[in-house]
Amino acid sequence: MHTNPNRRHVLAQGAALMGATASGLLLPQHVLAQSGKIRVGFMLPYTGTFAQLGVAIENGVRMAINEQGGKLGGREIEWFKVDDESEPSKAIENANKLVQRDKVDVLIGTVHSGVQMGIHRVARESGVLSLIPNAGVHMATRAQCAPNVFRASFTNSQPTMALGEAMVKRGHKKAVWITWKYAAGDEAYEGFKESYTKAGGTIVKELGLPFPNVEFQALLTEIAALKPDAVACFFAGGGAAKFMKDYAAAGLKDKIPLYGSGFLTEGTIEAAGPAAEGVLSTLHYGDGIDTKRNNEFRLNYAKTFKMQPDVYAVQGYDTGLLLIQGANAVKGDLSKKADLYKAMEGATIDSPRGKWTMSKAHNPVQDIYLRQVVGKENKVIGVAAKALADSGAGCRL
């Protein structure tokens, strides 16, 4: 090669070199980090069941940043995207695509808790700033919490932590709990059990079925035989719609009120039809929060993206707001980690859901609303718990 450099070879190598320069491969790390653009990576589901959630979250993040002139701490942004397909087995590989190949400064993701655990491992090992816009898996802000990991959404037990008291206040002192037997269901139960028994309620029986089994009939018969004051549950997505329909069809709806973690009625009201009407749930967002902040957000979102925002869009938006606060505090130099984390820990996020702050374990301390399905909406009928924090048990930050 050296003795007889033919023309084609030189050209090919030159092209490769130019490609490498353009994609930033040849620049030393610190140059990239300081003078170039801030590299923000989305790892979200863009295909599969959760595809719309991924899109809503990305929309939210971009909207928050665009409202600030499209920059972070004065620096331009370069965006990267990886579709995580909600596939836990590919989570580490996908997170590494962003962290090692694209060298992102910030990784924003994801929806699915199993995938989140993969991202979490990569974040802990690489130290990259990791922002969680949805997944509520406890571990990320409890036993395995990390200085570089912040959540802008909720923990799985946060909505149900507010549910117990709300139910007792409404006079339902004997309840049956029902869920899928998997991590998210167990974590939701933990919150319900604590809040319901603390408020003076008794859990008559805990019912469960394997995820994602949707043959509820046997358990509904069981509920009818137990005759509790109310039923509390954790279901989401298609299974949630089916549960509400079966519950109503079994004649239980008018006799034993149904309560749930708010995901029961997120995106499922239309599918469940009249069976969802009147169902009560607790979540950190809802329809009809009549504040100037929320109304402006909803109007702008609808104008920009030609669709109505949901709780996922709000979580994405808040993730953006959190990142802005952090980046502004260090004037865009994300390598000043100590200052960056401090700014984000102390941040107050002026969110459409209401103002919230960061807990020590890096999870929102937020109001949880009591909502009731009226028509096609999750109408907010009150605040079930003010400034509710996750316990953060086992976190040593």
Place this chain on the structure above:
Amino acid sequence: MDFVNFLIQLLNSVQYGLLLFMLAAGLTLIFGIMGVVNLAHGSFYMLGAYLAWSLAGMLGSFTLAILVGTALSVAFGLLLEKVLFRHFYHRDHLDQVLLTFGLIYVFEELRSMLWGDDVHGLQVPEALSASIPLTDTLSYPVYRLFMSGICLLLALGLYLLISRTRLGMKIRAGAFNHEMTEALGVNIKLIHAVVFALGVGLASIAGMIAAPVSSVYPNMGGQVLIMCFVVVVIGGIGSVRGALISALLVGLVDTFGKVLLPQVSGMLVYVLMAAVLLYKPEGLFKQ
């Protein structure tokens, strides 16, 4: 559990079992007669559910949607058989598994393009929307009884078709000895096409009548597919009678497992399958 509740749970078991049977019948038929392992069977169930939902919206009638949907599914089955499956009857089972596994992804993607990724609901038709009160708290939806009725009718029809008609005789002969049947002048290609379309039709009808109670959502076929295979394996691969008995058995174990042994209910059905395979490796009713 008192006696009344026991009876209601029994009803639940039978009702679930019959629905499982309807799904598994198509699967076992296609395997028994053509020797094709069809992993995409669950997709036909999903196809049925989505067809029912979109056609009911377009035509304004659930009954009409089922009729048109059945015709469309059968036509789709015939097309699929002609274009793809026909060429795989003599191939290795691994090839068939790869083909049909790939088809699952193709169908999911097509579903996403055609109908999107939302969860949809379909209202139970007015005439069947009532519930019959059983105890002071529990009612039984009429629609569920209607579903069981349809499943029973189809089971009976399938039995008569296979054991009492000329076509059924040819189907059985073809399954028994394919070359000899062809040598005797039976158009075995046509028989295969009919059986395949029948299998697709059964799964699709199951999806359509289940749509109002199960909702319509992405990947809904994947969940039922596993149960289908369990039913088929317990019943003996290829045996329609075996599928019926095994489906009822699975319904019974699943329902009472959830109530009496909730901690292990997730695996009881599989334990049943393992136990059957241990003593009868070819299933309860080997063809």
